[in-house]
Amino acid sequence: MANFSKKFQGDVFGRMWPAARAYRPQVFNYHMNKILAEAPDVHEYLSRYHNLKWMRCMFDTSIKCDYIKNNLAESFNGWIKDYKDLPPDELADTLRELVMKLHEKRRKIGMKLKGKIIPAIIQQIHNRTRGLKHLKVGKSGVASCEVRDTSKYNLRHVVKIDQSECTCLEWQHTGKPCEHALAFLLDRRNPRWEDYVHDYFSLEKFRATYAGEIEPLTDRSQWPHVQFPFDMEAPLDKKRGVGRPRKNRYKSFLKGGDGGPKKKKEPKQLGSKNRCKRCHILGHRQSTCPLNGPKPRYM
Incomplete structure (x- = not known):
């Protein structure tokens, strides 16, 4: 965009x-x-x-991922911002160490979690069950119904619980029940949300992701020495710019970057925002109000 x-x-x-x-x-x-x-x-x-x-x-519905933004890349760039100016070998080794520690941290989290589905996903479903009064459910059977959305021109979708499908296609893409399916499941007593979430979000898959270990390495002095047939020198035709090297990424066009819309500066407010509790005038406090008179002098 x-x-x-x-x-x-x-x-x-x-x-x-x-x-x-x-x-x-x-x-x-x-x-x-x-x-x-x-x-x-x-x-x-x-x-x-x-x-x-x-x-x-x-998107392919089998991948259970509907991300359309590059937040993952931006998060990674912010994560390694302080290490970008390292030499290539030290940069690669630093990233390996960061990933190794992250895997170990996630592995410990996975061992402490309990249940079938990741608790964060269950909490997301609980949050989505609120404010669904605009959805009117018309049951046609035990596991199928039609849901009418009164806030969007009475759009109607068909939900099939036993097949984990909805004609809005959100359930098929994300692997989590959409609001139409949640409106139908809320009529049941104490529904088990774990039974309606795809195995993609299961604790078993989470633990399997971080089950492998990243091999630790020694310091640079103990690495094997390799004799190269040539010497790699720094490029001579590229001059280094004046000043400290830049670490923060350039802002995008939509965030006020090169040629983008500039954010308007708010005018500075002169004076104080404090309002006196005695005379109710802006600009001073009760302790410095002129109506207080001279302070008594103690001998």
């Missing part, structure tokens, strides 16, 4: 996010048709520079 907003600007291009987040192809096509009607060049631009699958509706 940062590169897209540099070339295409306007209110209609705000539909790119709803199009990318849509689970159903019909919703994606609805928003994209609005965008293409405004600017036909968008199709050529996306086909040339973004020909990969960036919309949820095209």
Whole structure:
């Protein structure tokens, strides 16, 4: 979106996010048709520079992942920000050590957790069960129903609990019950949410992810010495810039970076915000109020 907003600007291009987040192809096509009607060049631009699958509706439902942002890359860059200026060999060894410690920490967490599904996922489901009064459930059987959304033009979806499916396709993509399925399951007494979450979020899978150990290494002085047939020298044609090397990444276009919208500075407020409790005038406190008079002098 940062590169897209540099070339295409306007209110209609705000539909790119709803199009990318849509689970159903019909919703994606609805928003994209609005965008293409405004600017036909968008199709050529996306086909040339973004020909990969960036919309949820095209994801494979077997991967149980619907991330469409690069938060993982940004988190990793922030994690290694203080080590980017190290030499390549020290950088690789430092990253190996960080990952080794992280795996051990996650391995200990996995051994302490109890239950079938990761507790954080169960907490997410509990949070989503609130505020579902706008969904009206019409049961057709023990494990199937139709759910009408009164807040979105009475849209209706079909839920099949025994197949872990909903026509909104969110359940199939994420592996976690959507709000339509939760509205149906809330009618049951003490539903076991673990039975309706995919094994992708199970403790067994979590522990298996961090079961392998990363081999520890000795310090650099004990590494084997290798004789290279040539000497690697620093490039001479590239001059180092003046000042301290930059560690923080450049801001994107949408966050006020190069050519992006600048954040307006709020005008500075003159004077104090304190209000006197005696005269109720801004600018001073009760202890310094002029109505107090001269302070008594103690001998």
